[in-house]
Amino acid sequence: xxxxxxxxxxxxxxxxxxxxxxxxxxxxxxxxxxxxxxxxxxxxxxxxxxxxxxxxxxxxxxxxxxxxxxxxxxxxxxxxxxxxxxxxxxxxxxxxxxxxxxxxxxxxxxxxxxxxxxxxxxxxxxxxxxxxxxxxxxxxxxxxxxxxxxxxxxxxxxxxxxxxxxxxxxxxxxxxxxxxxxxxxxxxxxxxxxxxxxxxxxxxxxxxxxxxxxxxxxxxxxxxxxxxxxxxxxxxxxxxxxxxxxxxxxxxxxxxxxxxxxxxxxxxxxxxxxxxxxxxxxxxxxxxxxxxxxxxxxxxxxxxxxxxxxxxxxxxxxxxxxxxxxxxxxxxxxxxxxxxxxxxxxxxxxxxxxxxxxxxxxxxxxxxxxxxxxxxxxxxxxxxxxxxxxxxxxxxxxxxxxxxxxxxxxxxxxxxxxxxxxxxxxxxxxxxxxxxxxxxxxxxxxxxxxxxxxxxxxxxxxxxxxxxxxxxxxxxxxxxxxxxxxxxxxxxxxxxxxxxxxxxxxxxxxxxxxxxxxxxxxxxxxxxxxxxxxxxxxxxxxxxxxxxxxxxxxxxxxxxxxxxxxxxxxxxxxxxxxxxxxxxxxxxxxxxxx
Numbered sequence: 001x002x003x004x005x006x007x008x009x010x011x012x013x014x015x016x017x018x019x020x021x022x023x024x025x026x027x028x029x030x031x032x033x034x035x036x037x038x039x040x041x042x043x044x045x046x047x048x049x050x051x052x053x054x055x056x057x058x059x060x061x062x063x064x065x066x067x068x069x070x071x072x073x074x075x076x077x078x079x080x081x082x083x084x085x086x087x088x089x090x091x092x093x094x095x096x097x098x099x100x101x102x103x104x105x106x107x108x109x110x111x112x113x114x115x116x117x118x119x120x121x122x123x124x125x126x127x128x129x130x131x132x133x134x135x136x137x138x139x140x141x142x143x144x145x146x147x148x149x150x151x152x153x154x155x156x157x158x159x160x161x162x163x164x165x166x167x168x169x170x171x172x173x174x175x176x177x178x179x180x181x182x183x184x185x186x187x188x189x190x191x192x193x194x195x196x197x198x199x200x201x202x203x204x205x206x207x208x209x210x211x212x213x214x215x216x217x218x219x220x221x222x223x224x225x226x227x228x229x230x231x232x233x234x235x236x237x238x239x240x241x242x243x244x245x246x247x248x249x250x251x252x253x254x255x256x257x258x259x260x261x262x263x264x265x266x267x268x269x270x271x272x273x274x275x276x277x278x279x280x281x282x283x284x285x286x287x288x289x290x291x292x293x294x295x296x297x298x299x300x301x302x303x304x305x306x307x308x309x310x311x312x313x314x315x316x317x318x319x320x321x322x323x324x325x326x327x328x329x330x331x332x333x334x335x336x337x338x339x340x341x342x343x344x345x346x347x348x349x350x351x352x353x354x355x356x357x358x359x360x361x362x363x364x365x366x367x368x369x370x371x372x373x374x375x376x377x378x379x380x381x382x383x384x385x386x387x388x389x390x391x392x393x394x395x396x397x398x399x400x401x402x403x404x405x406x407x408x409x410x411x412x413x414x415x416x417x418x419x420x421x422x423x424x425x426x427x428x429x430x431x432x433x434x435x436x437x438x439x440x441x442x443x444x445x446x447x448x449x450x451x452x453x454x455x456x457x458x459x460x461x462x463x464x465x466x467x468x469x470x471x472x473x474x475x476x477x478x479x480x481x482x483x484x485x486x487x488x489x490x491x492x493x494x495x496x497x498x499x500x501x502x503x504x505x506x507x508x509x510x511x512x513x514x515x516x517x518x519x520x521x522x523x524x525x526x527x528x529x530x531x532x533x534x535x536x537x538x539x540x541x542x543x544x545x546x547x548x549x550x551x552x553x554x555x556x557x558x559x560x561x562x563x564x565x566x567x568x569x570x571x572x573x574x575x576x577x578x579x580x581x582x583x584x585x586x587x588x589x590x591x592x593x594x
Contacts, residue, residue, distance in 0.1 A: 020056035037067035041088030083283035124171030125152035295582035369402030390422020517552025
């Protein structure tokens with residue numbers, strides 16, 4: 001079974017079970033300060049998991065583009081990916097464990113053809129705060145899975161959330177296929193890294209809320225959130241050893257072999273290089289080609305993108321690939337996915353331009369690193385020393401983007417070794433600092449939908465319309481991020497705004513606020529919303545139900561909400577800063593006072 005068949009079969013199966021097929025969201029989360037990228041299918045659905053009605057109903061399914069970079073340094077092995085597609089189905093206060101598990105079992109055995117005898121599952125074992133999930137055990141028993149293939153595991157294995165310190169969370173049950181490999185020992189079980197058990201699906205049951213004092217209280221609305229990775233599942237269905245042997249990567253692997261003159265399986269280093277390049281450039285293409293795509297930079301999503309591209313370039317150099325090698329590979333990726341994600345083809349020119357541009361910048365960076373290293377080595381050898389400190393090697397790596405293996409090779413030519421212990425210590429310290437920084441991104445838990453952020457969310461609609469009035473209809477929202485303190489709004493515009501333009505935009509927003517306009521919501525199809533003149537920031541499936549928020553006679557926009565009831569609730573709008581975000585994109589930071 002190919003990826004296209006799996007996507008279609010999954011969505012049609014759940015549509016047949018009363019689920020509405022919805023469009024997957026942008027990789028760049030909108031109005032959610034808790035993460036840099038969409039990391040799971042549930043992420044864009046947070047408001048609805050918290051109780052807000054979804055326009056498509058209580059049963060949903062989709063295929064969501066996801067980016068996870070927490071394990072970026074592990075990419076190159078057989079299992080880690082930074083970009084992946086997640087198939088998911090949700091119950092928003094409708095069905096719960098029994099129906100969710102039964103549908104999962106039916107799809108795995110009757111549609112994908114896995115033998116029930118090869119299926120093992122895990123459940124939450126319970127602890128002093130939350131009881132064991134015996135309900136799931138009983139359901140699996142009724143479906144014919146014996147106790148010997150049901151594994152109760154602790155919270156670290158079978159519990160989801162909360163995303164931060166508080167919020168919705170709950171036990172999960174994970175499904176594994178026995179590959180038939182020999183067990184690695186008497187304690188071998190699902191989740192073991194030996195490869196005997198292949199995780200294929202995860203059903204999360206959000207039935208608790210973790211409070212600030214660390215206790216778990218039952219949620220008023222019980223939800224189901226499931227996830228099945230496209231890449232991993234088709235690898236299993238095709239009998240492949242890893243995801244890189246499927247049709248999703250085969251065209252890129254073939255192109256790399258042709259351009260490098262090397263075969264992928266020449267040695268372990270070559271295998272790793274092929275995998276890193278394939279994964280990282282695929283992720284980069286999807287980030288650049290997203291409807292809210294960002295460009296490489298030194299901050300936030302742009303920094304992650306830059307790191308992905310430069311890591312791909314580093315491994316490209318190992319294969320002897322010259323500057324510009326990313327262009328044909330990116331084109332190959334676009335052609336492989338454009339029938340599923342047409343935005344990639346729409347944004348093809350921008351994707352290719354930014355990729356090659358970043359390659360060229362990295363070349364210049366490497367040249368600076370060479371100059372820096374040459375100066376250091378000249379000083380070392382002049383003083384009769386033969387060891388380059390790990391701290392200096394790491395500074396070249398971190399500040400100049402100079403790969404350690406490059407440093408080692410050049411040092412070796414000059415009769416100098418590297419203090420690897422010192423480098424590793426500096427690298428671990430850097431990783432810990434980076435991890436702490438990433439943890440801070442998640443400090444708010446799931447998306448904050450407080451009264452303050454709701455007011456700012458409504459203000460972005462007024463700002464968007466005001467910018468179009470002052471600057472022109474070419475202005476389109478390119479992204480937004482809202483915290484309890486401020487709103488950040490990115491929009492398409494080439495020139496820096498003048499003081500007069502900024503003042504005029506402020507005046508228009510505040511005038512709309514003072515007019516005490518009602519904010520109303522209607523549910524309709526996306527096509528009807530567009531016919532009614534609504535601004536829509538995505539192209540959804542035909543007939544898909546959406547929410548349209550109308551602010552008096554001023555603004556009409558497709559949006560998930562939430563919003564205030566009347567603009568007078570907003571107070572006074574003030575633009576604090578207007579600056580460049582990336583090529584052709586400006587950024588406004590603003591607050592509401594009073």
